[in-house]
Amino acid sequence: MSGVYDDGFLARTEAGLKAALPRWGLAPETELSLLTISENATFRATSTGQGDLVFRVHRPGYHSRVEIGSELAWISALRAGEVVTTPRPVPLRDGSLIGDLDDAGTLRHVVAFEFVPGAEPAADAELAGWFRQLGGIHATLHAHARSWQRPDWFTRKRWNFASMLGGRPLWGDWRAGLGLDAAGRAHLQRAVDLLERQCATMCEHAGNFGLVHADLRLANLLVDGTKLALIDFDDCGFSWFLYDFAAAISFIEHEPYLPELQDAWVEGYRAIAPLSAEDVERLQVFVMLRRILLTAWIASHYETPTAHMMGTAYTDGTLVLAERFLARFG
Structure with missing residues (x-):
């Protein structure tokens, strides 16, 4: 799917995510900042109460709910076994790991992760x-x-x-x-x-x-x-x-x-x-x-x-x- 992330689409995505923040226990006025747009759109939610979260709003029509749940299952297994260092998926208040947004009749899946500090390695001698x-x-x-x-x-x-x-x-x-x-x-x-x-x-x-x-x-x-x-x-x-x-x-x-x-x-x-x-x-x-x-x-x-x-x-x-x-x- 091409041409998805125009200004209107991103504005709707951010507005829909902001309205959904209470489902993760965050106030609607929590500050959101766009981090990246690649296959999906990711936002950082800056919260003084429970630490920052990173939200990934999925591109429509790419991964199914079962596919996303499978990804999170592997991440959870890797974390449980201390195999690698990777951010923890953060559940909604009802305990589920995948939320949804209604974008003008199109269902958008949303997942949240704990914010982990760090920066992309530079392409230098190191x-x-x-x-x-x-x-x-x-x-x-x-x-x-x-x-x-x-x-x-x-x-x-x-x-x-x-x-x-x-x-x-x-x-x-x-x-x-x-x-x-x-x-x-x-x-x-x-x-x-x-x-x-x-x-x-x-x-x-x-x-x-x-x-x-x-x-x-x-x-x-x-x-x-x-x-x-x-x-x-x-x-x-x-x-x-x-x-x-x-x-x-x-x-x-x-x-x-x-x-x-x-x-x-x-x-x-x-x-x-x-x-x-x-x-x-x-x-x-x-x-x-x-x-x-x-x-x-x-x-x-x-x-x-x-x-x-x-x-x-x-x-x-x-x-x-x-x-x-x-x-x-x-």
Whole structure:
């Protein structure tokens, strides 16, 4: 769905959320400030009484209530097992974890989390150190996903070739990439065809495919001193475990320091779990898969600040990376 977050829509969203605040025990006059607009809209509620909360108002038509409940179930399990540091979901006064807003007849799901201090890590000389820590975190998450007994009703999206670049794309058709002309589409088609063949060789079995965060990019990491917290499990779902690395380098795939980040991530991962030389080689397959997926996302979510900032330059960079990918794997 594109063109959702215009000024009128955001004003209605904020007004609806403000009216719903008492259901979380907050006064209607509690100050709300918009934090981010990406897939969803997130707001910070500044409260002097019980601490700040972060509210996520879901984009209409993306996740069902059961899917959101499944995300929160995984977060709760991770917190209970002290697997990772991530904010606590905050229930409504009636004990439920998911609220609803009526937006002119459209149901909007809302969840709240405790506010956790921290800032996005900077893309500087310290980033490799955080990626070393992130590699260990990913390995720990993957081990948990393999052993955790999910509830019978657990439902999350499947991130595979068909749902990313194939016939059932969740984030739009990559062919609609901003600024992509006929020659560019033909060039990317060759890369997509190669990705399809590569994905077909990697069977979706429990050893290499399972529940992943799928979006631990820099914006979803919170650095506070030496601590690293994870946020925004909204895209968690079933995919290849190695896809988590590609998600981690979203929007910086073209940077010259990428090899250093990959080496650090691999080192951190191997400190917790095995990672073969073949696995390391395949990381670049998932990087290309994610890059083209994000090229489609930018086109289908162009009204969001992140997509608008990337614009056609991101598509141009995707074409360059596709040429390198074809030379390496074609």
